[in-house]
Amino acid sequence: MTKRVLAFQPWDGGSHRAVRHSIERHAEHEWTFRTMPGRGPRWRLRLAGLTFATDERARATAGESPDADAIFATSMLSLSDLRATLPPRLRGRPHVLYMHENQIAYPASPKTRERDRERDTHLAFTNLASIEAADRVVWNSAWNRRSFIDGIEKLLKHAPEPFDPGWRERLERRSLVIPPPIESLDDRDRATTEDRESDEGGPAAILHNTSLMDYPDAVRVVWPHRWEYDKGCDELLEIANTAKRREAEGGPRLHWLLLGQPFQRVPESMRTMLGDHADRIEHAGWLPRTEYVETLRRADWVLSTARHEFYGIAVAESLLAGCLPWLPDRLSYPELVPPEAIGLDPWNTDIRTDQPRGHGLNRAGIHQRIAERLEPAAANIAVRRLESVITDAIDA
Incomplete structure (x- = not known):
């Protein structure tokens, strides 16, 4: 049976956009995408979830928000913020997080000041909060998942109090690896x-x-x-x-x-x-x-x-x-x-x-x-x- 999926894509550029286009081309479910241009990565991670939710509440007030059987979101936003502030009827729907990348393994620019590198660790915890808020987590590679787990474990050792040790078991139970869709090189109709x-x-x-x-x-x-x-x-x-x-x-x-x-x-x-x-x-x-x-x-x-x-x-x-x-x-x-x-x-x-x-x-x-x-x-x-x-x- 066809399902209705409301999808949030805060970074619609490059390989992220290519994945969206492949989903739209090959999907059997009914997908509705909300997108933002691929710019301002830190702003996207901190504000995109709230911005998407604000827009969706406005649509709901106007009677224009589609019903959905599931919520799909990519990793350049805070899913915890999104889920907490969506219209109430959408909050209880299953939320699937697609981890296109993680912020713990993303190397800092050589020009980044040391204090900003420390601040960037907060973005890794944004990823962790998103994973905690998700019902299912899809990773595009085992390396993506492994590098996130290893990096977060190291960061959590510096926390002033021990963090819930069950986080890793929850992550692994909800997670699976699916490679990103790659279109056939022989497809002449591809735009x-x-x-x-x-x-x-x-x-x-x-x-x-x-x-x-x-x-x-x-x-x-x-x-x-x-x-x-x-x-x-x-x-x-x-x-x-x-x-x-x-x-x-x-x-x-x-x-x-x-x-x-x-x-x-x-x-x-x-x-x-x-x-x-x-x-x-x-x-x-x-x-x-x-x-x-x-x-x-x-x-x-x-x-x-x-x-x-x-x-x-x-x-x-x-x-x-x-x-x-x-x-x-x-x-x-x-x-x-x-x-x-x-x-x-x-x-x-x-x-x-x-x-x-x-x-x-x-x-x-x-x-x-x-x-x-x-x-x-x-x-x-x-x-x-x-x-x-x-x-x-x-x-x-």
């Missing part, structure tokens, strides 16, 4: 301006060098991250420097495809990358969906230098497009690829045979194992599982 649109505030493309496409023997490496401190721009530059040195010593010629979103303020390491390695950068900046997929499919590797990644939709898309994984043994990546695919790079792989040295699998074998790992993230499967959680919460 290019919605799922990979360039958010306000940043240039669409910085560099496009078509002449580099004439090198058939070049090894093409996708780096699909936002151009921000938490994505390891400095490590990318170090790797590019190493690649240039090893090429001079007879190693493979690496070409770079920097497909993540740039912003108005470009990190210094990325400026250096664009200057020192322009003769090896085929593209830098955002691409429309069709061109983005075509670029992934002609690449050989996907590289991540991220220091923070709760799932990695762009990395998963690159893998599904046929890229070999150049991924660190950290964050969510061990959930995306089999153990034998961690630690590979273009220098320990025979490019002519696609046979990673020291491994029993060739490129085709690795991709088969990766496809098996990523099958639960197929958009229709992931949305179906998410709706089953909501149905179970309603029927409980």
